[in-house]
Amino acid sequence: MSHHSCYALPSSLLDIVVVDASKPMQMMMRSMLSGLKARRIRFFDFAEDALEAMLIEPPNLIITDWKLAGISGYQLLRTIRFRHMAPLSFVPVLFVSSDATRRVVERALLAGAQQFLVKPVSPAVLTDRVHRILRDSRQYQLTENGHYVITGVAEALDAQRVRAETLENARLFHDRSFRRIVSAQATVDRILQRPLPATGDEPAPATASPPPHGAPAASPPAAVEAVSADRKPATKKETKPAAKKEAQGQAAGTAARLPKPLPKPALRPARRRTHRTSSAFAAVRTGY
Secondary structure, three states: OEOOOOOOOOHHHOEEEEEOOOHHHHHHHHHHHHHHOOOEEEEEOOHHHHHHHHHHOOOOEEEEOOOOOOOOHHHHHHHHOEHHHOOHHHOOEEEEEOOOOHHHHHHHHHHOOOEEEEOOOOHHHHHHHHHHHHHOOOOEEEOOOOEEEEOOHHHHHHHHHHHHHHHHHHHHHHHHHHHHHHHHHHHHHHHHHOOOOOOOOOOOOOOOOOOOOOOOOOOOHHHHHOOOOOOOOOOHHHHHHHHHHHHHHHHHHHHHHOOOOOOOOOOOOOOOOOOHHHHHHHHHHHOO
16 A cells, blocks of 8 residues: 555646646636745646646646546546556546535545535635645555455445435435424314313203292193194183183282282380360360
């Protein structure tokens, strides 16, 4: 195992190769990389031309796009990581691309890329990633298929994948639990909106109080229902005495229910007053 070719190297000694099919993007990269004061920066439109030039003069750092005409950025990475391509096998690769899905990033890192940036990128971020690569002490290890990969990348991606799956399962469990709670609350609300059924604790209906002493007893309802359907209705002459008697009975019952008046107190007889003048007057009239 060995480090990459620009490990602990000052930025002023860097030989950078940039592969991008867009001319405006090449101009932007030249402007952003000017702060590094690199020794040399070479630009290529196609991966084939860049690979041919790198075989003659290997660079210290490769910055390439993921999507290229002809050989893609991934194919270029797999080519230089082959063990027969040394010393290109140990040159670090930085991807700058607008196609940055999780699958693409994991594929690039598993193939041996050091960093992956998403377009558009700022000069500060690009410079920071280059300096990170210069401090990156991870080493390359040779796989069974004859390609060099960075040690610890597969394990780190597996741990992140497990953590992401755990978070996703927790989110799904939370969503299911929340839906069950909402459904249960809706059921409770429907139950509370229904009228309560009658129970034995309700008060019994009021019964008619017995008539006072002396009042005629009211006829039970059963007596009314027992009247035969074929009985003829009473005429006006027959109903008048019955109504009169019923009114008299009601008046008597009402009078019996009224409180009896208190007896009047006995009046004290007034004293008779006698006057002397009256006896004198009587004597004068009678002549005595």
